Amino acid sequence: MAAAAVHEPEVIRDKAAMRTWSRRRRAEGKAVALVPTMGFLHEGHLSLVSAAVAASAGPVAVVVSIYLNPSQFAPTEDLATYPSDFAGDLRKLAATGVVAAVFCPPDLYVRGSADGPSAAGVSGGVVSCLEDAGGHAHETWVRVERLEKGLCGSSRPVFFRGVATVVAKLFNVVEPDVAVFGKKDYQQWRIICRMVRDLDFAIQIVGSEIVREADGLAMSSRNVNLSHEDREKALSISRSLVDARTAALNGSNHSQQIKDQIVQTLTEAGGQVDYVEIVEQESLVPVERMDRPCVICVAAWFGKVRLIDNIEIQSTSSDR
Amino acid sequence: MAAAAVHEPEVIRDKAAMRTWSRRRRAEGKAVALVPTMGFLHEGHLSLVSAAVAASAGPVAVVVSIYLNPSQFAPTEDLATYPSDFAGDLRKLAATGVVAAVFCPPDLYVRGSADGPSAAGVSGGVVSCLEDAGGHAHETWVRVERLEKGLCGSSRPVFFRGVATVVAKLFNVVEPDVAVFGKKDYQQWRIICRMVRDLDFAIQIVGSEIVREADGLAMSSRNVNLSHEDREKALSISRSLVDARTAALNGSNHSQQIKDQIVQTLTEAGGQVDYVEIVEQESLVPVERMDRPCVICVAAWFGKVRLIDNIEIQSTSSDR
Numbered sequence: 001m002a003a004a005a006v007h008e009p010e011v012i013r014d015k016a017a018m019r020t021w022s023r024r025r026r027a028e029g030k031a032v033a034l035v036p037t038m039g040f041l042h043e044g045h046l047s048l049v050s051a052a053v054a055a056s057a058g059p060v061a062v063v064v065s066i067y068l069n070p071s072q073f074a075p076t077e078d079l080a081t082y083p084s085d086f087a088g089d090l091r092k093l094a095a096t097g098v099v100a101a102v103f104c105p106p107d108l109y110v111r112g113s114a115d116g117p118s119a120a121g122v123s124g125g126v127v128s129c130l131e132d133a134g135g136h137a138h139e140t141w142v143r144v145e146r147l148e149k150g151l152c153g154s155s156r157p158v159f160f161r162g163v164a165t166v167v168a169k170l171f172n173v174v175e176p177d178v179a180v181f182g183k184k185d186y187q188q189w190r191i192i193c194r195m196v197r198d199l200d201f202a203i204q205i206v207g208s209e210i211v212r213e214a215d216g217l218a219m220s221s222r223n224v225n226l227s228h229e230d231r232e233k234a235l236s237i238s239r240s241l242v243d244a245r246t247a248a249l250n251g252s253n254h255s256q257q258i259k260d261q262i263v264q265t266l267t268e269a270g271g272q273v274d275y276v277e278i279v280e281q282e283s284l285v286p287v288e289r290m291d292r293p294c295v296i297c298v299a300a301w302f303g304k305v306r307l308i309d310n311i312e313i314q315s316t317s318s319d320r
Numbered sequence: 321m322a323a324a325a326v327h328e329p330e331v332i333r334d335k336a337a338m339r340t341w342s343r344r345r346r347a348e349g350k351a352v353a354l355v356p357t358m359g360f361l362h363e364g365h366l367s368l369v370s371a372a373v374a375a376s377a378g379p380v381a382v383v384v385s386i387y388l389n390p391s392q393f394a395p396t397e398d399l400a401t402y403p404s405d406f407a408g409d410l411r412k413l414a415a416t417g418v419v420a421a422v423f424c425p426p427d428l429y430v431r432g433s434a435d436g437p438s439a440a441g442v443s444g445g446v447v448s449c450l451e452d453a454g455g456h457a458h459e460t461w462v463r464v465e466r467l468e469k470g471l472c473g474s475s476r477p478v479f480f481r482g483v484a485t486v487v488a489k490l491f492n493v494v495e496p497d498v499a500v501f502g503k504k505d506y507q508q509w510r511i512i513c514r515m516v517r518d519l520d521f522a523i524q525i526v527g528s529e530i531v532r533e534a535d536g537l538a539m540s541s542r543n544v545n546l547s548h549e550d551r552e553k554a555l556s557i558s559r560s561l562v563d564a565r566t567a568a569l570n571g572s573n574h575s576q577q578i579k580d581q582i583v584q585t586l587t588e589a590g591g592q593v594d595y596v597e598i599v600e601q602e603s604l605v606p607v608e609r610m611d612r613p614c615v616i617c618v619a620a621w622f623g624k625v626r627l628i629d630n631i632e633i634q635s636t637s638s639d640r
Contacts (some may be wrong), residue, residue, distance in 0.1 A: 019522060110517060136603060139466045140484075140518035146459045164460075165519070172520040197430060198460035199485070200492040202339055283456060 007097040009064070009090070011104065015173045018063075018103050022175050025061040025100070032061050034176035036167060039066040039104075040083040041092050044211040044219035048180045051208040053098050055178045063174055064093055065103040070129040071138075072162025079129050083224050108169055112137030128158040142168045144191045144198070147284055151187045151297055152308065155274050163188055164195050171201055180206045184218050186295055186310045190284060210309070212238065218309045230303035236269030237298055241311040244296055248313050253290040266300050274299035274306065281312060327417040329384070329410070331424065335493045338383075338423050342495050345381040345420070352381050354496035356487060359386040359424075360403040361412050364531040364539035368500045371528040373418050375498045383494055384413055385423040390449040391458075392482030398624075399449050403544050428489055432457030448478040462488045464511045464518070467604055471507045471617055472628065475594050483508055484515050491521055500526045504538050506615055506630045510604060530629070532558065538629045550623035556589030557618055561631040564616055568633050573610040586620050594619035594626065601632060 012018045022032050033052035037045050045064075052062045066089060073079035086104070093099040109130055130138065141161050148160035171179070181189040189207045196205055211219045216238035217231070226234060240262040247258060255278040262276045279286050281293045290313055297310040332338045342352050353372035357365050365384075372382045386409060393399035406424070413419040429450055450458060461481050468480035491499070501509045509527045516525055531539045536558035537551070546554060560582040567578060575598040582596045599606050601613045610633055617630040 015520060108520075138518050140462065140464045140515050142460065142462050142519070144460045169518075169520045172522065175522075195460050198458050198489075199462070200335060200428075200489045202492065202495075 007099075008094050009099040010101045011090070012101055013103075013105055015105060015108075018101075018105075018173050019175060021101060022061075022063070026175075026177075030059045030061045031056040031177040032063060032174065033178040033180065034170065034174045035062065035064045035180050036170055037064060037066055038068045038082065038221065039089050040085055040221040040224070041066075041089045042211075042219045042221065042223075044182055044184065046092065046096060047211045048182055048208050049093070049096050049099060051206050052178060052180045055180065055204065055206045060178075061100040062098055063101045063103055063176065064099050065170055065174065067103075067105060067108060067166070067170075069108070069162055069166040071109070071131075071165060072159050073129045074156065074158050075127065075129055077129075077156070078222075078225075081225065083221055103170075103174060108166060108173075109138040110136070128162050130162075141165050142195060142199070144194050147187065147191045147194055150284060150286075151275060151277055151279070152299060153187070155299070160188065160191050164191060167192055168195065168199070168201075171203060176203055178204045178206060180208050182210065183207045183312075184210045184220070184309065186297055187284060190282065216242070218307070220307060222305050222307065225305045227303055230270075230305065233270045234300075234302040234305075234307055236266050236271060237300060237307060237309045240265040241296055241298065241309060245311050245313055248290050255286070255288055255290060258290070258296065262296070262298060266298070270302070272301040274301065327414060327419075329413050329419040330421045331410070332421055333423075333425055335425060335428075338421075338425075338493050339495060341421060342381075342383065346495075346497075350379045350381045351376040351497040352383060352494065353498040353500065354490065354494045355382065355384045355500050356490050357384060357386055358388045358402065358541065359409050360405055360541040360544070361386075361409045362531075362539045362541065362543075364502055364504065366412060366416060367531045368502055368528050369413070369416050369419060371526050372498060372500045375500065375524065375526045380498075381420040382418055383421045383423055383496065384419050385490055385494065387423075387425060387428060387486070387490075389428070389482055389486040391429070391451075391485060392479050393449045394476065394478050395447065395449055397449075397476070398542075398545075401545065403541055423490075423494060428486060428493075429458040430456070448482050450482070461485050462515060462519070464514050467507065467511045467514055470604060470606075471595060471597055471599070472619060473507070475619070480508065480511050484511060487512055488515065488519070488521075491523060496523055498524045498526060500528055502530065503527045503632075504530045504540070504629065506617055507604060510602065536562070538627070540627060542625050542627065545625045547623055550590075550625065553590045554620075554622040554625075554627055556586050556591060557620060557627060557629045560585040561616055561618065561629060565631050565633055568610050575606070575608055575610060578610070578616065582616070582618060586618070590622070592621040594621065 025032050035048045035052050068082055142164040143161050144164055153160055181192055183189055193205050196203055215235055217235055244258045244262055259276045263273050266273050276298050278294055278296050281295050287294050293314050295310050295312045299308045345352050355368045355372050388402055462484040463481050464484055473480055501512055503509055513525050516523055535555055537555055564578045564582055579596045583593050586593050596618050597606055598614055598616050601615050607614050613634050615630050615632045619628045
């Protein structure tokens with residue numbers, strides 16, 4: 001019983017308590033590693049936990065945050081249907097044996113009163129699910145202005161503003177030494193790296209590899225919302241990315257050709273393509289030729305679910 | 321000699337060295353208090369140092385940062401003529417006997433290379449003296465979107481974006497427990513308070529009262545750029561504010577009347593008014609009647625120098 005209790009994560013709901021906990025761990029000589037999530041955890045998330053442990057040379061206290069962040073959803077998006085299973089999440093995290101605390105605040109934002117001045121929509125018409133709060137509500141936003149454009153930023157204009165802001169808040173509450181992000185959300189990972197660099201957060205950012213189902217589908221909390229049929233069709237994403245990489249490694253480095261092939265594969269499978277882009281890995285600038293380290297990024301709808309995936313290409317055969 | 325050496329501030333130019341220094345002081349049980357400045361220090365700045373000491377109940381290590389922040393200046397503004405006197409600043413800080421470190425980084429921003437993708441002007445056309453850097457340069461901005469509008473934000477659209485961003489950076493480098501801002505820059509102080517609240521910085525913000533010359537002129541590093549004649553004319557600012565407060569305390573609480581009177585006084589003295597506004601103290605929302613705690617804010621040009629000043633009014637006679 002005593003040994004099992006050591007692995008049961010402490011559940012912390014309060015910001016001040018979280019910070020106190022974190023500072024205590026550091027005073028004990030431990031690094032604090034944060035894994036931010038929105039819950040409904042799968043093997044992909046658990047791989048982030050492993051990466052958090054691996055990133056620290058010495059003793060580490062791993063904190064997993066579970067918070068469904070309203071400011072990264074537009075009112076038209078799927079905040080209301082985003083899946084959750086807190087009890088299941090806790091069981092999975094306890095089973096890892098290495099998660100010391102779960103931070104699950106009921107809310108992270110200051111909400112306003114309806115009679116106060118409105119902060120809604122002052123950001124060039126950008127409005128998220130947070131911003132009907134009005135009054136003296138939250139009004140501070142962190143924006144990574146170049147990287148937040150393009151890719152997912154084109155069809156989700158509030159998304160990265162909400163992500164960067166909530167991550168900055170989590171960083172200030174948890175005060176981690178290390179934070180781990182999945183490379184499935186490739187643009188998000190690059191944006192967080194840039195924010196940390198530009199705002200001088202004293203935090204090492206770890207990008208963790210995509211975890212896939214046995215059939216190749218990239219793990220996502222949203223996969224549960226796919227019908228059986230759409231899930232089969234969605235396999236075209238990972239299949240087309242692997243084919244593209246094979247083609248690239250065989251010397252086919254014209255981005256447009258590769259993109260056309262992926263769009264055709266996804267469309268024939270019944271998907272509705274949001275974008276297929278080939279960009280430089282760090283700057284996310286589109287490349288015409290894949291003659292340097294780049295990444296192929298895809299977003300496509302299958303049924304009512306928007307899925308994203310990507311594959312990094314370090315070099316093509318013409319480089320070697 | 322030994323006693324004097326204790327009071328000589330340590331000069332730190334490197335971010336990592338600054339953070340290490342700060343963490344050592346906290347490990348010694350001291351609070352770290354930050355006074356951010358742009359140098360050319362006067363009695364007003366030194367009063368911020370005193371406020372930093374006063375704000376901490378226990379032992380405190382006071383850090384004064386000196387950094388002329390290019391991102392809060394528009395290319396049309398006075399970055400190039402902003403006065404500086406580093407040796408004099410150091411002498412003044414040493415003479416206080418309570419400043420432990422001076423943080424004076426040569427640069428705080430990552431600059432890009434000209435051949436990289438440009439980050440300039442993506443923020444709705446907002447461009448500061450930083451943004452000709454291009455390339456993989458700094459591109460992350462903190463904006464307090466409602467409070468940054470109005471008052472100085474109207475005529476200086478890049479200003480508060482630059483202030484909030486550089487202060488967030490200084491907070492992440494110095495990791496202070498307390499930070500002190502002068503209430504002369506009233507909107508700036510409120511914006512920093514809001515940023516700290518919204519982004520969950522674990523920092524107590526102290527607003528420190530305006531320090532004035534014997535004749536009433538609010539102390540400012542820019543005062544040195546006033547001609548003798550303009551300096552005389554500029555006394556109309558503090559005089560008109562004191563008169564306005566007297567009028568308000570005597571029951572004259574119509575904002576428009578008070579504002580008209582101030583504009584008239586400044587104009588007759590030869591000033592060019594940028595704005596005269598009466599706003600709520602925390603929300604900075606304009607008030608028609610001064611029937612709650614408010615502040616009268618003024619910006620006006622005298623010669624080539626733009627000066628700001630303000631006066632808080634806690635209650636008018638009609639409240640009592």
